[in-house]
Amino acid sequence: MTVDALYHWLNETFPFLSGNEILIVLAILIPSVALFMVIAVNALVLVYAERKVSAFMQDRVGPMGQGVGLHAGKWGLLQTVADALKLISKEDIIPRLADRKLFIMAPFVIFVGAFIAVIALPFGETIIIADMNIGIFYILAVSSFGVIGLILAGWSSNNKWSLYGGMRSAAQIISYEIPAGLSLITVIMLTETLSMQGIIQYQSGGLFSWIVFSSPFSFIAFIVYFIAAIAETNRTPFDIPEAESELVGGFHTEYSGMRWSFFFLSEYANMLVVCGVAVTGFLGGWQSPIPGYFNTAGWSIFWFISKILFLVFVMMWVRWTFPRLRVDQLMDICWKYLLPIALFNIFGVGIWTLIFG
Amino acid sequence: MSEFAFWMVAALTIISAGLVVFSGQLIYSAVALLFTLLGVAGLYVFLWADFMAGVQVMVYIGGILVLIVFGIMLTHKIVSVKISQTNVQRRIGGFAAGLFLVILISAMGSASWFMEVTPEPVETVRTIGILLMTKYLLPFEAASLLLLGALIGAAMLSRKEN
The missing domain is CATH 1.20.120.1200 (NADH-ubiquinone/plastoquinone oxidoreductase chain 6, subunit NuoJ)
Structure with missing residues (x-):
């Protein structure tokens, strides 16, 4: 359902308003609000999942809602609701010497960066807000938005930990964009299109048509992309920008309440985006693993979301099992390992396509 | 729209x-x-x-x-x-900018514009790619050499001297 299609539908449904500017605004606003809901629900679910997964990894039970007084529901299901309420009701602190305008603006810049990337994610054959010709390139391009927000947040807080965190994360995201982009180039070489739907159409025909299984090189490309994706979302083992033991909280040290929760929302939205790109590029997108079955619109949403959730689970798994890397190790992995592997992969996929394609 | x-x-x-x-x-x-x-x-x-x-x-x-x-x-x-x-130099700069604006407006007013509604191209990236690999191959390769030179230069400048 693109904005254009929605605009036409609105024009037909409300003929007395047809051609009016209100309908344009509506056609833009409705998908935006829907996406905001998706991002918010995504954060709610993932925060709960993160608590539970981390607990099980560490042989704990996690939030259970036991005891008297405030009750977090069965199995602690209401824990994230309680978290959200706490964040909303928290005092909003802005340091006196912080750069007020930029301090207020930074979380929104980061959030916008995550938000505008989500509009290109295809949840089904027709369930996509904007199926652009340059879909996958668009997502890579707008992810640079978040970097500016991170640096601004780190700088405007007027705090050395924040500045260090902002610098580190900017350096990290810019570096890891390169192996991520290069491994997606192998996908583009196979599919010969940049459109998200085009890439998914190429992979129709069940489990073994998915790009991840189409050649050994594309499997390696998937691994490289996934490692780079974890680094791009600033999660452990690549979370030196917010390393608690060194930098207090990194770029968001000085943030509290709702402003802080915007960082949180965008972190989980970014996870959704990078996993969505991985699913689209390598795991067949919304296609069902069994050709010809379970491929209605409802099922396509189910497949897309469950594949994303699986990758998110792997990300959490990695987070709670590996220790954090040092800065120099982080850069070593990117420039000395991932980048040469990704370059070699491009060559390999080229040869593979030449011989078997 | x-x-x-x-x-x-x-x-x-x-x-x-x-x-x-x-x-x-x-x-x-x-x-x-x-x-x-x-x-x-x-x-x-x-x-x-x-x-x-x-x-x-x-x-x-x-x-x-x-x-x-x-x-x-x-x-x-x-x-x-x-x-x-x-x-x-606000005054001089403002004057120069204003003069340029006047020239631009007069040029835009007097020019006979060629108007055409162009249809949406079906493929942009593919066309660019094919052109880069055929007609504009030499500039493309020259630009890539230039970028490589810049990359090596940056690495040279930023490395430790010992």
Whole structure:
């Protein structure tokens, strides 16, 4: 359902308003609000999942809602609701010497960066807000938005930990964009299109048509992309920008309440985006693993979301099992390992396509 | 539909470009530049140049603007000092800009514009790719050599001397 299609539908449904500017605004606003809901629900679910997964990894039970007084529901299901309420009701602190305008603006810049990337994610054959010709390139391009927000947040807080965190994360995201982009180039070489739907159409025909299984090189490309994706979302083992033991909280040290929760929302939205790109590029997108079955619109949403959730689970798994890397190790992995592997992969996929394609 | 969006994007570009020039502090200029570059990318979209818009965002916002912001922050004492951005020679500059505006407006008014509604191109990226690999292969390779030279130069400059 693109904005254009929605605009036409609105024009037909409300003929007395047809051609009016209100309908344009509506056609833009409705998908935006829907996406905001998706991002918010995504954060709610993932925060709960993160608590539970981390607990099980560490042989704990996690939030259970036991005891008297405030009750977090069965199995602690209401824990994230309680978290959200706490964040909303928290005092909003802005340091006196912080750069007020930029301090207020930074979380929104980061959030916008995550938000505008989500509009290109295809949840089904027709369930996509904007199926652009340059879909996958668009997502890579707008992810640079978040970097500016991170640096601004780190700088405007007027705090050395924040500045260090902002610098580190900017350096990290810019570096890891390169192996991520290069491994997606192998996908583009196979599919010969940049459109998200085009890439998914190429992979129709069940489990073994998915790009991840189409050649050994594309499997390696998937691994490289996934490692780079974890680094791009600033999660452990690549979370030196917010390393608690060194930098207090990194770029968001000085943030509290709702402003802080915007960082949180965008972190989980970014996870959704990078996993969505991985699913689209390598795991067949919304296609069902069994050709010809379970491929209605409802099922396509189910497949897309469950594949994303699986990758998110792997990300959490990695987070709670590996220790954090040092800065120099982080850069070593990117420039000395991932980048040469990704370059070699491009060559390999080229040869593979030449011989078997 | 697209006319409304065009004016929004154009307004975003012009207003933020004004902020780049007139804001007193360098860091605000850099932030305003973010929106200017984004607006220019939007204008590319209206010219059916979607790939160019993506490149604009990736190179100018993801690369150059990040470098500018990095530079401002690293040369900036965290507390107290404000790097202010001043416009010297306001009168001469304003006069030159005004004269240029008059020339532009008169040129736009007198020119006989060739108007045509171009249909949306089906494939932009594919066309660009084919052209780069056939007609413009030599400039493309020359640019890649230039970039390689710049890359090696940057590595040379930043390495430790011992």
